[in-house]
Amino acid sequence: MYLIIQPMHERLSFYVKRDSPLHHLNPLTKLTLVLGLVLISFLSPWYWTPHILLVIAIFPLSLVGRVGREFLRTFLRLILPAASFLFFMQAFFQPIGDQVIFKLWFLDITQESLLFAFRNAMRIIVMVSSFTLFLLTTHPSELMSDLTRRGLPPQFAYVIISTLQILPQMQAKAQTIIAAQRSRGLDTQSSFLRRAGSLFPLIGPLVFGSLVEVEERAIAIEARGFTSTRVKTSLYEIPDTNLDTALRWTFIALVIITIVLKLWLS
Amino acid sequence: MRETAAMQSQKSKSWLNIGKDFNTMTWVLIPVAIAINIAIGQIVVLLKLPVFLDSIGTVLVAAVCGPWAGALTGALTNIIWGVTVDPNALPWWPVAFFIGLVAGLCANAGLFKSWWKVVVTGFLVALTAATISTPIAVYLFGGITASGSSFITAYLLQTGQGVLQAVFSTSFLVEPVDKITTAMLAFAIVQGLSRRFVARFPRPENVEPEGGTNQTQLYIAVGVVVLLVLFAAFMLRNVLGG
Numbered sequence: 001m002y003l004i005i006q007p008m009h010e011r012l013s014f015y016v017k018r019d020s021p022l023h024h025l026n027p028l029t030k031l032t033l034v035l036g037l038v039l040i041s042f043l044s045p046w047y048w049t050p051h052i053l054l055v056i057a058i059f060p061l062s063l064v065g066r067v068g069r070e071f072l073r074t075f076l077r078l079i080l081p082a083a084s085f086l087f088f089m090q091a092f093f094q095p096i097g098d099q100v101i102f103k104l105w106f107l108d109i110t111q112e113s114l115l116f117a118f119r120n121a122m123r124i125i126v127m128v129s130s131f132t133l134f135l136l137t138t139h140p141s142e143l144m145s146d147l148t149r150r151g152l153p154p155q156f157a158y159v160i161i162s163t164l165q166i167l168p169q170m171q172a173k174a175q176t177i178i179a180a181q182r183s184r185g186l187d188t189q190s191s192f193l194r195r196a197g198s199l200f201p202l203i204g205p206l207v208f209g210s211l212v213e214v215e216e217r218a219i220a221i222e223a224r225g226f227t228s229t230r231v232k233t234s235l236y237e238i239p240d241t242n243l244d245t246a247l248r249w250t251f252i253a254l255v256i257i258t259i260v261l262k263l264w265l266s
Numbered sequence: 267m268r269e270t271a272a273m274q275s276q277k278s279k280s281w282l283n284i285g286k287d288f289n290t291m292t293w294v295l296i297p298v299a300i301a302i303n304i305a306i307g308q309i310v311v312l313l314k315l316p317v318f319l320d321s322i323g324t325v326l327v328a329a330v331c332g333p334w335a336g337a338l339t340g341a342l343t344n345i346i347w348g349v350t351v352d353p354n355a356l357p358w359w360p361v362a363f364f365i366g367l368v369a370g371l372c373a374n375a376g377l378f379k380s381w382w383k384v385v386v387t388g389f390l391v392a393l394t395a396a397t398i399s400t401p402i403a404v405y406l407f408g409g410i411t412a413s414g415s416s417f418i419t420a421y422l423l424q425t426g427q428g429v430l431q432a433v434f435s436t437s438f439l440v441e442p443v444d445k446i447t448t449a450m451l452a453f454a455i456v457q458g459l460s461r462r463f464v465a466r467f468p469r470p471e472n473v474e475p476e477g478g479t480n481q482t483q484l485y486i487a488v489g490v491v492v493l494l495v496l497f498a499a500f501m502l503r504n505v506l507g508g
Contacts, residue, residue, distance in 0.1 A: 090408065170304075199309075
């Protein structure tokens, strides 16, 4: 019964450095691929599309990107539990359909609710696992410098990259504070009122401690030309080949075809 | 002359400077606020409290940096949370966006200066959150989401209510407690910061505490709270009864 926040250093630095075709693609191409997969799985008029996409696109791509083992581990530890929880919630509580398959107390699972829950869970799985694949094969700063080169305001890039760095630090700090306050006798496990009362001693130091750093950091990055509006040169060149352009247009075309089919068939 | 040209070019280039709300302090505060949102959200889960409290950072940014900075913080919180920690947070980014926006608008209107005004802010934010989250829950999840409060929705559905009504009444029962607590905690944090520090943000005047308790103000406050409670009861009865 210890109160421990799981450190997520491993989770936040998803990126695995390998030499694979997927790693060599331009970050924007991979982002288009991911968004395309998500849109197609959500908009397709056919029931089995998300299921098929997972089998014929996402799993093979994880092998192409040579991150199969890491992908499978994330899939089993993070994605599958979240999706199964959603699946059971919906299968039990969705009040649609008449063909009762299974009855438990006042809850009944109907064929329709089962199918509905299964498709929804699959869509979530497709969405999250394609993002996972993207994060496994793309370094965040690579993505951000490419997007900045294409016109994304550099402040956005700063916010994303900075959050990914601060978050693990903040979680480590939270863990330290929880341990420190517990060693001083803070009650974090008994009655509701006591647990609610222990909220402020925990979040107070965490919030004030991290806000103190804000001013120093602002001065530091201002001194390094953060607010300068001139074009900044980048140390790294991110390749963008003709193949990338062709792939991007293919994905966009596929999404448009899906939308047209959806409108046409419904 | 040269100065005006430079100012013009800056204006045309940095389209994000909405009313100067985005200075360097804002850009540095946003990542910290996102991390605060996520870290406190996890602490609350560990303490097993029946609230989320995952938008304290968002409300904080909205109060001292304006509505658009708050909206950006909210949306990015859910997107980053969704892709790195819990996938179920991802579809709710519009809710977080509007929480930041409404909290910022309330703060601009002067509703972040004393505790009772903050309660009003929290209530308005809760109303927004309930309104925005209902269509997402209904059209994306068919009403039942992965959140614990879906048990209430499921119960209401079993009693024969429509999906839209069941989801909205559930949000309306859960959100005010959560959002008023969130706003109060954000207010307490802002009041705990030094004046010199807050003054470096774009909108320090939003959170300047009002000196002395004015008698008429207090009466207005009580009136507003009573009206809000009556409104809530009316809404609830209408929704539940209909």
